Structures are given as structure tokens and as C-alpha cells.
Amino acid sequence: MYEAVIGLEVHVHLKTKTKAFCGCSTEFGQEPNSQVCPVCLGFPGCLPVLNKVALDYAIKVALSLNCKVQEYTKFDRKNYFYPDLPKNYQISQYDLPISRDGFLNIDLDDKTKRIGITRVHLEEDAGKLIHQQDRSLVDFNRTGIPLLEIVSEPDINSPQEAHEYLTTLKSIIEYLDVSDCDMEKGSLRCDANISIREKGARELGVKTELKNMNSFKAVKEALDFEIGRQTELLNKGKPVVQETRLWDVRELKTVSMRAKEEAQDYRYFPEPDLPPFIINEDKIEEIKKTIPELPQGKMSRFIKDYGLSRYDAKILVFAKNNADYAEDCIKAYPNKDKKPIVNWLIGPLLSEAKNRNCSISELKIPGGKQELLKLVEFTQAGKISHLMAKSVLNESIDSGTPSLTIIQDKNLFQISDSGSLDNIVEEVIKENAKSIADYKAGKSNALMFMVGQVMRKTNGRANPKVIGEILKRRLNEAQTYGTK
């Protein structure tokens, strides 16, 4: 039996206003080569100047990942030739990175697992290459954008854990508001190192590096595939070759890029154009104060203070905007049992937000949270059916009319008293002799069908539970008394 040993290397664009070493804008999606200057183009004679905010953000992330921030840190040159790297070296960090030895906790079903973080360091991004038939084009807008490199220890043992790690990491960084973490826009990139070994073995197997995974899903799939591929090799007695493999999203397999016969020699040496930086206690304290309550802490608090289940709490805290909005709603909800409001948040609100491509807090609910809570209370009290309430919410956001106004205007109050429903039930029974026969023959669907018919006749306002009870009573009565 084999176990997988996985390490993830994540690169995150810091959303500073300007680049890491010059004053060019970092805005995404602009005209090619419109956000460049002699410095980020690597023109002769130009020198880098460190963006202070980039360093602050790096420290913020490091602290949030429980890393030890180094008092003395410096930059190094990583030398290699490529057209998207104008100086043919990247300013990065080698042996004295900003921080090391941290961790984050991931949730696995009902236990937590600690994944070590080897280091978090700052470096600059390269440009973007576009390959055409007969030529290649370079866009240097991206050159010099500050990147945070976060390297995990090889503590991850399954594609599922890898996925959890990534979503947790993304959540933390979004809470800190230092990056958009958008894999589609390229503000978050992930490479993986994976090897397999006999369960319980101490030595690591031969690892392959996986690249070109453009979504969290792709990371999971690629790791899954690779585990399978390496397992098959070892089972056949063949060795795993140390190499870089690319994820092919169409064929759904990893493909060898090149054999890593020897590691590239980057000839690292300390960047002579930048002095070393001292990060003192005051600076660390100053940045600590800017760190908000992080997702894990919030989740524990939701569970403890509001009695939420782990599952529900996790969904709510994933995005900070949602978590804050949710907490406001939960606090304002008058009952001690918060389940109803929580269900609303996780269910209808989250799905409205998804459909409108925004966060819950960005939903334009007329009347705001108060109106929402009223709607929830109405539904809880049975004054309106759950299904109806959902559609009212949707309509209120679309039209700008508050939910309660819509309910009143359209008279959508749920009909729950048997008195008003009896007649309609009778009508339906008369009209659906076949269904009655089906029901008596034991087909339970028939009942649901008839409930549906009553709902139709009441424009969805009848309380389906009550209808069901009335129908059952009437039909059983009929049976008992032998009425046709």
C-alpha cells in the first residue's frame, strides 16, 4: 500500500497599487506594455526600489500563517535567461527569506490536520508570453508585480487534503485583503511536488513536479492522476523519473515536460542593488494590529457562540464579506436557536449570491437585513411557504420592492387553515379519480401529485403539509366509509 507525499508551492499576486520595485501600476487587464517603465523593463542603468507595502503585506501573511518573521532579511538574484524576464534575473529571496517555519490547519471531516509551511517570501513576477505561429510576443505589464511565494512542507497526503489546503490558504489571504487569489486572472498559481512511498516508510520516493494546473479542481485531478500513474509504475517494478509534468486539462492526464536531469543552476547571490532589511518588533506589532479575526478563529467562535454545526460554520466563514454579514444577521435574529437564519444564509442567500456573481453582503435586498429577518420570521411562523419565500426574495432583489410589500400586494400568505382548503381539496379529489385509485393501489407519488394540484389551484400559497394531511384524512375517510 502506498501513501502520497505532497508539497504545494503557491504564488500569490499582492494587490499593491504599484509594482514590487518601481512605481508602475499593477492593474490587471490593461493594454499590453502600457504599465511599464525603464526599471521593470530592465533597461540599462536602472535600479530597483522596494515597495514598502509589499513588504508589509508579506509580513501580514507570514504572521497569519504562524511563521517566524526574520529580523534580518535580504533579496537575492535568481539568474536565468528567458524573454519574459527582462533583466534575465529575477529579484527573489534565497537563504534569508522574510519568514519560515509556520503552519496552517485544514479541516478534514471532523478532525483538523496541521500542514507545515516551510517559508513565505517576496519576489517579482515575470512578464507574459504569447506564442503565435511564427513569432512570440511579450507583454511586460506583469513584470515586477510583487509575488508572495508560499511553500508547504510535504505534509499533505491526498488530493483532498491538497484541495482543503488551497481553499483554506485562499480564505486566509482574502481575509487579509492582500490579494484577489483568482486563479483565472493568474493572481494565484499553484505547483505541486508529489511522490509516493510504502505506507509507514520514512524515506521519500522520487518526486515529480506538476505544473499548469489552472484551478483548485485541476490540482486535485492532477494529483489524483499522478498518484495513479506513479502507483502503476511502482507496481510494475518501474522507477519513477524525476521530472516536471504538465497537467493536460483536455486529456485529463499529466504529460512529461522535460527530464530534470539536474536542477537548473540559478547562481543565486545577494542582490547588490538592495540593502538588507531589518524587521523589528515594533513593525511586527504594528502589522499584527491590522490582522482581522481569521477564518479558523471565526469558525470556532460561530460554533461556540451561536451553536452552529461545523459544516454550516465552515460554509459561512469561507468568504469574509459573507461571514461578517452572516454574523450580523445571526446576532440580530431574536431566537436562541439560530438554525433558521443559518439555513437561510447557507441556502437561498448563498444561491442568490452565486447566481448574481457577488457576495451575500453585496445582494441588494430592499430594506436590508431587517427586511430579510422579517421574511425569515414570517416563514418560520408558517405565514408563508418556504418555497414562496425564496421566490419572493428573488423578486425583491430584482424589482427593488421589499419582500413584505410583495407578499401583501400579491396576497401570497400561505393558506394553512383547513377551512379554506377543504373546498379546493374536494375539487381536486373529484377531478382526479385516477390518482385516488393509484393512491389506494399504494402508489405514494399519487399523493404528491394531488398536493401539487392543490398548490396549483392556490397559486402556491397553500401550505403543502396541511394539504397533505387533509388529503390523507379525506382519502382514508373515503376508504373507511367506502365512498367512491
Added chain:
Amino acid sequence: MELYKLTAHELIERIDKKETNSEEIIGFLEKRIKDVEFKVKAYVRLSNSCFSNLTHNSQNLTPNTQHLRPILKGIPISIKDNICTEGYNTECCSKILEGFKPPYDATVIRKLKQAGALIFAAKTNMDEFAFGSSTENSCYGPTHNPWDLDAVVGGSSGGSAAAVVSDEAIVALGSDTGGSIRQPASFCGVVGLKPTYGRVSRYGLIAFASSLDQIGPITKDVRDSAILMNVISGYDSFDSTSVNVDVPDYAKSLGMDIKGLKISVPKEYFIEGLDKEVKTIVEEAINKLKDLGANYKSVSLPHTQYAIPVYYIVATAEASSNLARFDGVQYGFRARCAKSNLIDMYKKTRGEGFGQEAKRRIILGAFALSHGYYDAYYLRALKVRTLIKQDFDKVFREFDCVVTPTSPTAAFKIGEKIKDPLKMYLSDIYTISANLAGIPAISIPCGFTKKGLPVGLQILAKPFNEELLFKVAYAYEQNTPWHSMKPKI
């Protein structure tokens, strides 16, 4: 009066008295260049438009405003080919940068312009990328020493030094990484100053070795050097290695007496390899300083012998990385490739674009940084560098300055050392340590060999103590005839 013979401070005085103006000065300079440049070849890419351009700019000088210091009002200044000037080609005298026109000014150029100086569009000749001690490594061919046209001018700022001594320039800028201002200054009989590392911004200086490079003035006398230093010195937010230390008025150091000055003379510099004539001349100069009231004592700078190996590891390592950007992708020369793939373009462009010495140093530097050798060479060199610096720290605790010959010989013949790189490297033996230690150093003329070649005296001081250098240099200069002697070209 042939105005080209004067110093900047003399011309400024006449401009102030309205006895002359920029146009007149430019006119005289043009005539002088046309008379002797074909013999000296101090300039590269010289053309008539360079002069009309100067005249045009002199007419457009912005008037005095309070925050500008137009101390160089209308004085033309010649610039080494590795300092970026917006709109004027800057090519480091290398084929690989042919056609490169910087879209920006180096900080020192910006400051000079603010001070009213006129930037000459033709640049001065240099060893390609500052790799050399003779200006023989230029893709344009060597500059000839005005004192002996068959002799080298020294390097790498040879063109600047030659132009100043032949009166083809009023003042000039050079750069110094291992002696490239001071050694040509000594070979040509002019004043050359390497500032403290971090005193002058490197932004816009096409880098050779980032931890060693400095831009500095090459001038006819010490006062001009002080004036230029007033303009170009200072912290620059575009250069993270520039230091935020106040810039004093260096001219105030001129005219102070040097009674009681404590001079140290390092014994490791007066050994075999030092030309006997040069030794004698320098010893006389030291005695002259004694006559002027200074005291001198022999000291030891024990790690001197390691300076050259340390330099040729650190400097070439940094150079190999700094020159990686010259690849034909964005600017400069790009080779026409038969195969038309990336690696081929890199290889052919760099193979054809770089000269021999450039390639030699890049390979050496890459080797020193390579896996398996980094610890033994680069890392070790950095450690010994600290020891060399500490030698100076120790001496400066007791002494005001260190005095040495600038170079072990006077100017050698063109072609004499070019085939032996190691022999060529040894000409930097006295200047290199100042760059490694980051301390300021000046070379001033102190005599002539029997063959009529200039000899330079080097004075070194502790960091940010250029004032002391000016004090001593001026005192010596004003009590000797050397600075008023000119070559007959």
C-alpha cells in the same frame, strides 16, 4: 584667450563678469576638438550636430529659480559612454548596445542639467562596459594619450581623462569600479575622484559591478572637482544604495592648511612591481606634503595582496549578472540568426555583440557563482573583502588619510599589455582596495617621468570624508606646478 584652456571655475567667473558666454565657449571647444581630436580620439560618435545641439541648449537654459543651483551656468560637460543621457546614444562602447538611446536621464545628468550644465551629445571613449585599464577594449578602438600618442590613456574612463587634459573638454564625468577614474587621471595628468560608495547616485549608470561602481568627476584641477561634487552628490530615492548623508559645500575645504595632518603610507604598496621612477616621484610628493605641515608614518594594510583576487571574483560575478540583460530581445544589437530560435538568438547576439574582455569576465563571474563553486570563491571573496575594509577602518582610527601611488607605472604603450589580461589586471593594484572598502579616493598629478609621462598621487580617506581629500589635494596642487602643465598636441 583660448577659452578651452580654462577650468570651469575660471569660465564661470568670466561668465559672471559678462566677459564671455556659453556660445563663445562652445565655439572655442569646437575648434579645439576639430584641431586635435583626430590624434587623440577621446570621443565616440562625434558629429557636427553635437555642437549645434550644445548651442541650442545653451540658449534654452531655464532662468534662475530659487530651488535650482545654476552653479554650472552654461558650462559644457563631457560624459562617459556608460552614463545614460536621454535622447543621446549611450552604448558603453560596445557593439551589443549599438543604437541604444536611453528614454531617461541618469540622476547625475538630471542634477547637472538643473545646475545649468550643457550635456555634450558625443560621449567619451571607454573600455567596453568599463572592463579594462587602458581604453583599448573599446569597440571604437583606443584613445591616444595626449602626452605620448603611442601610449594608452588608462581605463576605463580613458576618453574622459584624455579629453580633459587635451582641453577637448572643460570638465568630464567618469565611472570607477576598480580605479577607472583614478588610473586614467594619473596616466593623463588630471584630477580624478572616486566618491564614497553611496555618495553619488548610480541610477542611470550602466552597471558593471553594483557594489563597487561610482560616478565621479575628471577635471583639470581640484576646485573643478569640488564644484562638480557639489552638484552630483546626494541621496537619490531611485538608488537604494545611495546614502542619506548631507552634502557639504566641498569648495569650503579648499584653501585650508594641512598642518598636523596625519598621513599613513602603506608599506604593502611600495614593493616590487612599483616602477622605480614612479616610486621616487611619489616619495617626493609625500615629502612635499610634509613640507606643508603634514606628518607621515608607515602603516600596514595586511590584506592588500588579496585585493586583486577578491576584486576579480566579486566584480566579475556581479558583472555576469548585470550583463545578462543584453540579449537582443528589447534594445541594442540582435544577431541575424539562421536557425531563428531563442537559444540561437541569445548565443549569436551575445557572441557577436560582446568583445573578448567582456566575454572573459562574464564567464569568469558565472563560474564563480556556479553551483559547487559559490562557497569557495564568491562567498569567500566577500569575507576577505570585509577584512580589507577593516584594514582601512583600523588605519583611519589613527590617521586622517592614506597616501599611495595611483598606479605602479606611468602610461604604457598601446598594445603592450592587451595580450596579457593578468598583467593588465595588475595595473589596478593600488586603486582596487578603495572600491572594495567603499571609501573615497582622489588621484592628482604629482610629477612626470623622464619620458614626460604624468604620475599620479592617490589620497584615500574614510567614508564620506571627501572634504579631507579636497583639503589635502588642493594644498598640494597649489604648491606645485603640475596642474598648469599641458601636453603639446
